[in-house]
Amino acid sequence: MSEEFQTIQSIGSKGLLEKISNYDAFKNEKVTQSIGDDAAVIKEDGGNLTLLSSDTYVEGVDFDPTYTPFNHLGYKILSAGVSDIYAMNGKPEAVLVNLAVPNRMSVQMVEDLYQGIYAAGKLHEVEVVGGDLKANHANLVVSISVYGKVDEEHITYRKGANEGDAICITGDLGGALAGLRILMREKKFWEEHGDESIQPELGDYQFVVKRQLVPEARKDLVDTLREQNFIPTSMIDITKGLVSEVNSISEASDLGAYIYQAALPIAIETRQVADEMQEDVDRYALFGGEDLELMFTLSEEKVEEFVNHFNDFVVIGRMVPKEEGMKMQTAEGDVVSFDDLS
Template identity: 85%
Template sequence: MSESFQTIQSIGSKALLEKITNFESYKNENVIQSIGDDAAVIKESDDSLTLLTSDTYVEGVDFDPTYTPFHHLGYKIVSAGVSDIYAMNGNPEAVLINLAVPNRMSVQMIEDIYKGIYAAGKSYSVEVVGGDLKANHANLVVSISVYGRADKDAITYRKGATEGDAICLTGDVGGALAGLRILMREKKFWEEHGDESVQPELGDYQFVVKRQLVPEARKDLIESLKEHDMVPTSMIDVTKGLVSEISALSDASELGAYIYQAALPIAIETRQVADEMQEDVDRYALFGGEDLELMFTLPEKKVEEFVNHFNDFVVIGRMVSREEGMKMQTGEGDVVSFDDLS
């Protein structure tokens, strides 16, 4: 092997992204935000901005058809796509869906995917306007592109937070990972016993399994922000875990963050799964991802005002100076660095 050969694994996806975006390229004067946020932002008019985002899902990497019903898959990919638009404080309007389909899949399977896609379109008021369909030799690959809009005065980026801003988080976190752990356990049981007549007992885990298979994007937060003329100083959706998302917000604003572990919103159903698995539920919340909740920052006075209109969020910390770094106060009162959490 040539000494110049460098594996992707040796540098990681973040460093790879930096390498492929570091080339000198053409710059369009209408592009306000390119790579580096939840969606690209393009100037449409003096008052309106276009938002564009895309995601790709590969069978065996991003989803397992053994325990992922195809209609749930269709719904989830749309939810994840529109969540990126919501993270910019925008409204999604249209989606494009591309499928690369292996021969072993049936027409009914593809129909099920689109049943989920169109169901999500109704939930989020988004129209499916096209896409591409072609054959693939091995695994199913689905990609989605979402088009949306935001008002110039309401657009919210990952950057923009100021020192002292409260870090706010909608809903609860860790549930999607808890659901995945249950589904993986049931799959293992099924593989070991080899009896197709044995069906998993998921009734007690309905909450967390739903959080994994059909998470809901937080359209309600965006509607409330608009209704009450509230614009966050920064925002991001929770798809990679809190540690990753808090770090992204802080880096974009060139600040640090101080988080309270005791304030992390974790559902009782998620705690029960972690106890059953004999695992640390806080790690579910900090590193799980895929919950599609929104994390945003507001000045403390704005928090006090907004909580009177929208109460499905909690304050989990505050933005601090860059020099103070990224830290979390544990439930026991100790203070640990984010670097010590991994």
């Protein structure tokens, strides 16, 4: 084994996780899905399935407390946590919250964080059943673990998409990134102009700022799927950005994908921010993460039926044979490879 210092950046967190998951480790036969989907899946004795997922949020990396109120942070963390369970077509039941808390945080700040967690918990009907609170001499680090349930009939993996399936997206894309761009701009303004300056007016940007700070996990889609007895062939939530999620579904399903740029759902407010920043709004939609929308695949016939029951989604493309690769038809009619998009 090499004695050289190999940085994690040089292989990326995905590369590192691949290295690690190739180790010789104990395998539990009850585990039907380990690392590699939105949540791990474990078979219970009764035949139903347990879903487990967890995420970490690092101050200064994943959130900036200068523009993130702690109650919003709590709300977002719980929402993102349950979103992983929804992405498996499951129902979140309980969460554990772990905090490493620097001593510049007051009791009130931690209470605010929990108020946000509890507010989102009510909405998604999950109980905070445990966790840990430790002192940290450095920054705030929050981990959340989510426990959810689904039965074998309804579970939706990334790997189930079929050739010809429509690729569907709830809501709209790029809003969370647009909100982040605004908050970063305002932070820069505060830093340059100091405390004596007038507080910025975020009212005009309320839509996108909310998309960034208090995103909503799409319980409504999963509830409707259940009520109307539709089961997507695959599903994933939008946390890393559309291109990344389409790649994940395609890779897991051993297929290619063909996306129509003109079909990308983008809110007018998101467009306005991109215009103001003189940036390309389609890039927000393709690469912006954290929207917590759900992307799912369904046969064309099923889409035509489902639209009668749920209308906050659009079809943005089709699953195609693997040989056809990952392509996007631009608004101008050109066809570009995902590899050329970056």
